[in-house]
Amino acid sequence: MFRIRKCVLFLIVALCIWFNFSGVTYAVRLLTREDALKKVFDPNAQIVTETKELVEPGLSNIKERLDGSLVYFQKGSKSKEVEAETSIDFHFALKDGKKIGVAIFDEEPGKWGPVDFIISLDLQGAVTRVEVLSYEEKRGQPIARRSYMSQYEGKTSKSKLTVGKDITGVSGATISSRCATFAVKKAIVLYEELYLNK
DSSP states (O other): OHHHHHHHHHHHHHHHHHHHSSSSOOEEEEOOOOOOOOHHOOTEEEEEEEEEEEOTTHHHHHHHHHHOOOSSTTOOOOOOOOOSSSEEEEEEEEEEEEEEEEEEEEEEOOSSSEEEEEEEEESSSOEEEEEEEEEEEOOOOGSSSHHGGGGTOOOOTTSSSOOOTOOOOOOTTTTHHHHHHHHHHHHHHHHHHIIIIO
C-alpha cells in the first residue's frame, strides 16, 4: 500500500512539473460581459451602448497616439492574432437619465493567448476600474488580480502609462503587463478622440 501511494505521489509531482514547463496553457473565463459591466458600475445602473466607427482622419490620429497600431502585438508573444476593431462600442452607465461613466471592452494578445479586458472611465477620461474577463496565460495570471489592476485607477492621457515607470509590471509576465497597459491607454485615447475631441 505504501509503495502504491509513493507511486501516485510521484506521478502527481511529475505531471505538475510537466504542465508547468510544457507550454500547456489554459483558457480561463473570469467574467461575462454582463457581469463585468455590473462590476465596474453600480449593478443597478442602466447601460446604454453607443457604437462609433473609426474613420479618417480620426483613425490616423488614434493610431499615431497608440504608436501606429490598434493592436499591441509584442515580440515573444505566442498568442493567436487579434483583429484590429474599427467599430467600437462605448457602454455608458446612466443614473437618473444622465451619463455617469463609460466602459470599453478590448482584446489584446498576451504571452500565450488573447486577454479580454474591460476598462471603465469617468466622463473626463480618467480610469475608474480595469478588470480581466478572460485570458490564456501561464505566468500572466497575476494581472487579473485586483492588487495589480488597481494601479491603473486615476490614470489619464497625461500619465506615462509605461511598464517600469508609472506601472509596476508582474515579474516574469512582462508581455502580459504591457498588454494590459496598452489596453488601458487605448481606451483612454479612443474615448478622448471620439467624445472629448482631444
